[in-house]
Amino acid sequence: MEKYEAVCCESTEVHEDLLKIVEETMPEETELYDLAELFKVFGDSTRIRILFVLWKAEVCVCDLAAALHMTQSAISHQLRILKQSKLVKSRREGKSVFYSLADAHVRTIIDQGREHIEEDDR
Amino acid sequence: MEKYEAVCCESTEVHEDLLKIVEETMPEETELYDLAELFKVFGDSTRIRILFVLWKAEVCVCDLAAALHMTQSAISHQLRILKQSKLVKSRREGKSVFYSLADAHVRTIIDQGREHIEEDDR
DNA sequence: TAAATATATGAATAATTGTTCATATGAAAA
DNA sequence: TTTTCATATGAACAATTATTCATATATTTA
Numbered sequence: 001m002e003k004y005e006a007v008c009c010e011s012t013e014v015h016e017d018l019l020k021i022v023e024e025t026m027p028e029e030t031e032l033y034d035l036a037e038l039f040k041v042f043g044d045s046t047r048i049r050i051l052f053v054l055w056k057a058e059v060c061v062c063d064l065a066a067a068l069h070m071t072q073s074a075i076s077h078q079l080r081i082l083k084q085s086k087l088v089k090s091r092r093e094g095k096s097v098f099y100s101l102a103d104a105h106v107r108t109i110i111d112q113g114r115e116h117i118e119e120d121d122r
Numbered sequence: 123m124e125k126y127e128a129v130c131c132e133s134t135e136v137h138e139d140l141l142k143i144v145e146e147t148m149p150e151e152t153e154l155y156d157l158a159e160l161f162k163v164f165g166d167s168t169r170i171r172i173l174f175v176l177w178k179a180e181v182c183v184c185d186l187a188a189a190l191h192m193t194q195s196a197i198s199h200q201l202r203i204l205k206q207s208k209l210v211k212s213r214r215e216g217k218s219v220f221y222s223l224a225d226a227h228v229r230t231i232i233d234q235g236r237e238h239i240e241e242d243d244r
Numbered sequence: 245t246a247a248a249t250a251t252a253t254g255a256a257t258a259a260t261t262g263t264t265c266a267t268a269t270g271a272a273a274a
Numbered sequence: 275t276t277t278t279c280a281t282a283t284g285a286a287c288a289a290t291t292a293t294t295c296a297t298a299t300a301t302t303t304a
Contacts (some may be wrong), residue, residue, distance in 0.1 A: 009184045009218060009250075021178050022189045026171065027236075034239045035232070036167040043162030044262075045154045052154075056143050061281060062131040067144045074263055076282055086238070095271050095280045096131060105238040109231055110157070114149075116208070116227040117156045131280080166292075183251055196293055198252055217250045217301050245304100252299070261290075269282070274275100 041085045042109065046070065047078050050099075051106060054088060058100040163207045164231065168192065169200050172221075173228060176210060180222040 009015065026032075041047060049068050053059055059067070065075045079099055082088040089102045101107070131137065148154075163169060171190050175181055181189070187197045201221055204210040211224045223229070 009182055015185055015188065018175075018179065018181060018185055019189055022175055025178060026174055031236070031239070032167045032170050032174075035235050036165055036170050038235050038239055039161050039170075039231075040165030040261095043158055043165040045158040046262075048154050048158050048161075049148065052148055053140075053144055056147060057140065059140060060131055062279095063137055063140055066137065067141055071264075072281070073265080073283085076280095077262075080282075086241070092271090092281095095278095097281060103238070103241070105234050108234045109161075109238075112227050112230045112234070113157050113160050114153070116225070116231075117153070117160055119208070119225070162291095168292075184249095193294075194251070195253085195295080199292075202252075214251095214301090217248095219251060248301100248303075250299100250301080253297085255295090255297105257292100257294085259291085259293100262288090264287085265285090267283085267285105270280085272277100272279080274277070 038085055041081055041087060042113070044078070046074070047082055048110070050075070050078060050082065051087065051101065051110065054099055054101050055107070058091075058098045060096040060098050062096065064099070160207055163203055163209060164235070166200070168196070169204055170232070172197070172200060172204065173209065173223065173232065176221060176223050177229070180213075180220045182218040182220050184218065186221070 027035075046068070050064060053064060053067055061072060061076055061079065064079075065072045068075065079088065079090070083090060083099075086102050087106050088099050091098045091100075149157075164173075168190070172186060175186060175189055183194060183197055183201065186201075187194045190197065201210065201212075205212060205221075208224050209228050210221050213220045213222075
């Protein structure tokens, strides 16, 4: 076999039904891509740690770097990615730029993730 | 500056407070790592598409490959990753192996992600 | 037992990505 | 204006990863 023929698993009917359902309910290709891109942003422990700090307070880049024991450059690069996906927002105050969480989804998504991995222990 | 000195941004007190809060409330290093690993799994459009198919029904590998127009091998590799992070479970029935969503967190996380990216349009 | 079908997996390759280093930009102070 | 401080960013390198190809395993059928 190989290379997605229309029929496999010997049962033709079920297969056709599935294809129809998938075609009807699957989100647009761009939405699937955007979704994956969003979760990719959560998929790095540095960015996760940044989000946890911002969970507690609005913090400037410099303090973030100090709190996480990383260089200003590394933090700044990651903040740009977080901002591009609208997970954080920023506000300039003099020489400093303060970052904070952008909306409630960030907390919900992280909370659900934590619940999921904690289930492994039970 | 550079290389995370203890003090920066000229203000020492606020900084010390932040460091204390972060140290007290930041999850364990292993949990942060596991969280990032979990979201990394969501961060691929092929796996997202697999999850959307399983959203509707319990499906065998072969049908998944057909529905998503991908090779059996590619799907199988991704299913292994999804299973390792306990997002899907499997059940053997004769020659076929049927996969389904493992728990409710999958749906919640994806739903929250969709809500987040949809906000951009408003 | 041998052949056929469904799935799993190791190795290789191409593409993506996080951090570092050097440097640029932007704002305040001297 | 010049200097200093805080942040942003481009280029380069190392590390990770998704897919393909070939092949192995597991189950059923002949």
